[in-house]
Amino acid sequence: xxxxxxxxxxxxxxxxxxxxxxxxxxxxxxxxxxxxxxxxxxxxxxxxxxxxxxxxxxxxxxxxxxxxxxxxxxxxxxxxxxxxxxxxxxxxxxxxxxxxxxxxxxxxxxxxxxxxxxxxxxxxxxxxxxxxxxxxxxxxxxxxxxxxxxxxxxxxxxxxxxxxxxxxxxxxxxxxxxxxxxxxxxxxxxxxxxxxxxxxxxxx
Amino acid sequence: xxxxxxxxxxxxxxxxxxxxxxxxxxxxxxxxxxxxxxxxxxxxxxxxxxxxxxxxxxxxxxxxxxxxxxxxxxxxxxxxxxxxxxxxxxxxxxxxxxxxxxxxxxxxxxxxxxxxxxxxxxxxxxxxxxxxxxxxxxxxxxxxxxxxxxxxxxxxxxxxxxxxxxxxxxxxxxxxxxxxxxxxxxxxxxxxxxxxxxxxxxxx
DNA sequence: AGATAATACGAGCTTTTGCTCATATTCATT
DNA sequence: AATGAATATGAGCAAAAGCTCGTATTATCT
Numbered sequence: 102x103x104x105x106x107x108x109x110x111x112x113x114x115x116x117x118x119x120x121x122x123x124x125x126x127x128x129x130x131x132x133x134x135x136x137x138x139x140x141x142x143x144x145x146x147x148x149x150x151x152x153x154x155x156x157x158x159x160x161x162x163x164x165x166x167x168x169x170x171x172x173x174x175x176x177x178x179x180x181x182x183x184x185x186x187x188x189x190x191x192x193x194x195x196x197x198x199x200x201x202x203x204x205x206x207x208x209x210x211x212x213x214x215x216x217x218x219x220x221x222x223x224x225x226x227x228x229x230x231x232x233x234x235x236x237x238x239x240x241x242x243x244x245x246x247x248x249x250x251x252x253x254x255x256x257x258x259x260x261x262x263x264x265x266x267x268x269x270x271x272x273x274x275x276x277x278x279x280x281x282x283x284x285x286x287x288x289x290x291x292x293x294x295x296x297x298x299x300x301x302x303x304x305x
Numbered sequence: 306x307x308x309x310x311x312x313x314x315x316x317x318x319x320x321x322x323x324x325x326x327x328x329x330x331x332x333x334x335x336x337x338x339x340x341x342x343x344x345x346x347x348x349x350x351x352x353x354x355x356x357x358x359x360x361x362x363x364x365x366x367x368x369x370x371x372x373x374x375x376x377x378x379x380x381x382x383x384x385x386x387x388x389x390x391x392x393x394x395x396x397x398x399x400x401x402x403x404x405x406x407x408x409x410x411x412x413x414x415x416x417x418x419x420x421x422x423x424x425x426x427x428x429x430x431x432x433x434x435x436x437x438x439x440x441x442x443x444x445x446x447x448x449x450x451x452x453x454x455x456x457x458x459x460x461x462x463x464x465x466x467x468x469x470x471x472x473x474x475x476x477x478x479x480x481x482x483x484x485x486x487x488x489x490x491x492x493x494x495x496x497x498x499x500x501x502x503x504x505x506x507x508x509x
Numbered sequence: 510a511g512a513t514a515a516t517a518c519g520a521g522c523t524t525t526t527g528c529t530c531a532t533a534t535t536c537a538t539t
Numbered sequence: 540a541a542t543g544a545a546t547a548t549g550a551g552c553a554a555a556a557g558c559t560c561g562t563a564t565t566a567t568c569t
Contacts, residue, residue, distance in 0.1 A: 112515095116566065119516060138428055139343070144557060154518045159558060220424050223481065224342050259493075262482070263475055267497055270474015271467055277427065278466070289463075293471055296500030316545095320536065323546060348527060358548045363528060510569100517564070525556065534547065539540100 108170055111163045123161050125151040127175055130168050135214035170228055173218050177234055180207045188241050193248040194303035198291060204268050205287045212276025251300060264294050312374055315367045327365050329355040331379055334372050339417035374432060377422050381438055384411045392445050397452040402507035408472050409491045416480025455504060468498050
């Protein structure tokens with residue numbers, strides 16, 4: 102039997118206090134990343150801020166990066182739900198509009214955290230779930246575009262990449278500037294997305 | 306007399322071999338950042354890769370961040386020239402088009418480096434030149450938009466922010482995917498920018 | 510209550526980090 | 540050739556990093 106994946110959680114908490122420990126670690130990691138930045142993001146600090154010993158941290162995470170990956174997964178799960186809900190809509194414009202809304206709300210919830218995690222995710226060795234998740238969002242966009250007769254024949258794969266990229270660009274910058282008006286930001290992203298497609302936006 | 310700025314270069318090279326040392330340090334820093342990532346970005350490594358002793362590095366840079374800042378400045382200077390040239394155009398659509406071209410070429414020249422430096426710049430304490438440079442690009446966009454009668458009355462400040470953000474988003478993602486076709490990427494960014502504005506693009 | 514498994518602890522190890530400083534070498538000038 | 544300024548060196552220090560492991564505590568189950 103080979104060694105366990107060195108970036109997967111070491112063990113699953115079986116008792117509720119253990120679950121609390123893990124949750125405290127992840128939340129402490131999030132707070133340090135978003136408030137102090139990657140330079141002060143150390144395992145000793147995480148444990149201290151979580152009110153937990155360093156030994157406990159390494160009971161559940163085999164390495165520092167494993168904490169980061171778990172945190173990425175925690176945040177991504179929040180977004181995934183909304184994305185999947187949007188996917189159920191019938192009108193392709195509505196699908197896109199809802200996905201934009203989900204992305205904007207996700208980014209404005211904890212802007213600094215979202216930005217740092219985006220960067221960390223790019224830096225980390227490709228994790229299988231991460232790839233899945235990316236292609237899931239990407240796939241949802243491609244699927245929505247595929248339902249549009251107006252866009253028949255277009256390179257939907259690349260369109261989807263660009264739409265995702267420009268959305269991320271605008272929301273990242275808005276978060277960095279301290280914007281908090283989700284509705285306004287959503288309207289601007291929609292304007293960008295549908296403007297790029299040369300299509301009228303969804304009418305919600 | 307107060308201490309020198311702890312992030313400014315410590316001394317200016319007076320001999321040509323010193324200038325070569327500084328150049329070697331910056332290029333080594335760039336290569337490490339773009340190929341190995343911030344985690345392996347250490348002063349000892351930079352000096353080793355530059356073929357220079359660690360002592361020499363600290364003769365010219367008082368701290369690690371000073372190297373990063375100098376590198377940011379080196380890369381930014383390349384972009385600044387093109388941006389200023391674009392600004393001289395008369396037609397506002399042409400100004401935007403040229404600025405897009407400059408941004409795209411800049412990003413595709415060393416994609417990974419550009420991305421990391423964007424992030425480092427956000428993390429670093431605000432340097433005066435950096436602020437100037439940002440507002441310079443931003444100001445150039447605002448100025449271009451101001452020449453458009455079609456956009457009279459619009460919030461040009463925010464438009465400029467969004468245009469810059471979506472451009473960065475698309476070019477970053479393209480660089481990350483390994484795209485190399487600058488003309489194609491430029492066309493897509495132009496489509497996004499002018500689509501967002503609801504305006505026909507420049508006809509070059 | 511007793512036994513076992515799960516959880517928590519934290520001193521301290523090994524390695525690496527940013528950086529200094531005493532010393533050596535090279536250049537420019539006369 | 541001689542002198543002083545500029546440049547280059549790298550062993551090594553103090554601090555901090557990631558992480559281990561033996562021990563103590565708490566929960567669960569019969």
